[in-house]
Amino acid sequence: MNLKYIEPFIAATIHVLETMAFTQATAGEAYLKDDQTAMGDVSGIIGMTGKESSGTLSVSFTKNSILAIVSNMFGDEITELNNEIKDAVGEITNMISGQARQKLEEMGKSLDAAIPTVITGINHSIKHITTYPIIAVPFSTDNGDFTIEICLEEEGVSLRRKIGRETP
Amino acid sequence: MEDIEGRAMMLKNIRILIVDDFSTMRRLIKKILTDLGAEDVIEAENGSNAWDILNREKVNLVICDWNMPNMSGMELLEKVRADETLGDIPFIMVTAEGKKDNVTAATKKGVTGYVTKPFNAESLRSKIKTMFANAGKEK
Structure with missing residues (x-):
């Protein structure tokens, strides 16, 4: 995976949260993720x-x-991880994917998306659909952190090989 | 002030159907429409449910997602446009699918307006306003 393909996902994440939830998100440094444990309590x-x-x-x-x-999105305070939150996480994931894919298309890479699924629970697992390396990007907001993970295989070339590690 | 009243008048007497598999998006769109003066907003969670509603009730405007289980927004658009009775209903696609191919495909199938998620209230309002203005010119 070419590292330039990560940037659209970072930009899309910031744009989606700013537009739909009036939330400023700041991206940290991207890193290679070696396990399948989610970095949060609810994942799309x-x-x-x-x-x-x-x-x-x-x-x-x-x-x-x-x-x-989600409280910002609805204009109502929500205090527990309920079905509304799960639904919103699915839609946020969908929008980030859509925005990123729009930018990737401008870069010559066209991708279609499936319908997102949502998983909850402390230390839940995320299984990306390939065995290719996973790039994680942490984000911070005024009210806590979240992380996006991208796993993109491209014509049999993995990012891990490109940065000098063993290909899985 | 005049513009706000105009928007309210525009949506007050029409029935709007929101179609989206995510209740979050239905809720957000409904809030925007209500703020713009809409009083009769109904919902469906996929194209199939929407098709049933359209064949049962009078609807003046459809605001529809693209990717949904059971029946997608594009499939619904095709069925609506092919139907003798329902064919002229204004149909706005509100979707995360913003690629050029998607917009072109929807336009070819007769979509009235296309809004890409994420969006703000102003972009949806503007699309609806343009749609009504064009409808007025056609009369």
């Missing part, structure tokens, strides 16, 4: 497929961050 996952590549995007929110984000 969406599969993406195209002619030349396929992959997954996941978005994992800590409880505090997603409660604040």
Whole structure:
């Protein structure tokens, strides 16, 4: 996976939260993730497929961050991880994927997306659909942190090989 | 002030059907429409449910997602446009699918307006306003 393909996901995440939830999110440094444990309490996952590549995007929110984000979206305070929160995480994941894929298309990479699924629970697992390396990008907001993970395989070339590690 | 009243008048006497598999989006769109003066907003969670409603009730405007289980927004749009009775209903696609191919495909199938998620209230309002203005010119 070419690292330039990570940027659209970062930009899309910031744009979606700013537009729909009036929330400023700041991206930290991207890193390679070696396990499947989610970095939050509730995660949205969406599969993406195209002619030349396929992959997954996941978005994992800590409880505090997603409660604040969805409260902002609705204009009502929400205090527990209920079905409304799960539904909102699915839609946020869907929008981030859509925005990112729009930008990827401008870069010559066309991907379609499936319907997202949502998983909750402390230390829940996220299984990306391929064995290719997973890039994680942490974000911070005034009300807590969240992390996006991108796993994109491209014509058999993995990012891990490109940065000098062993290909899985 | 005049513009706000105009918006309220525009939506007050029409029935709007919101179709989206995510209740979050239905709730957000409904809030925007209500703030704009809409009083009769109904919901469906996929194209199939929407199709049933359209064949049962009078609807003046459809605001529809693209990716949904059971029946997608595009499939619903095709069925609506192919139907003798329902064919002229204004149909706005509100979707995360913003790729050029998607917009072109929806336009070819007769979509009235296309709004890409994420969106703010102003962009949806503007699309509805343009749609009504164009409808007025056609009369």
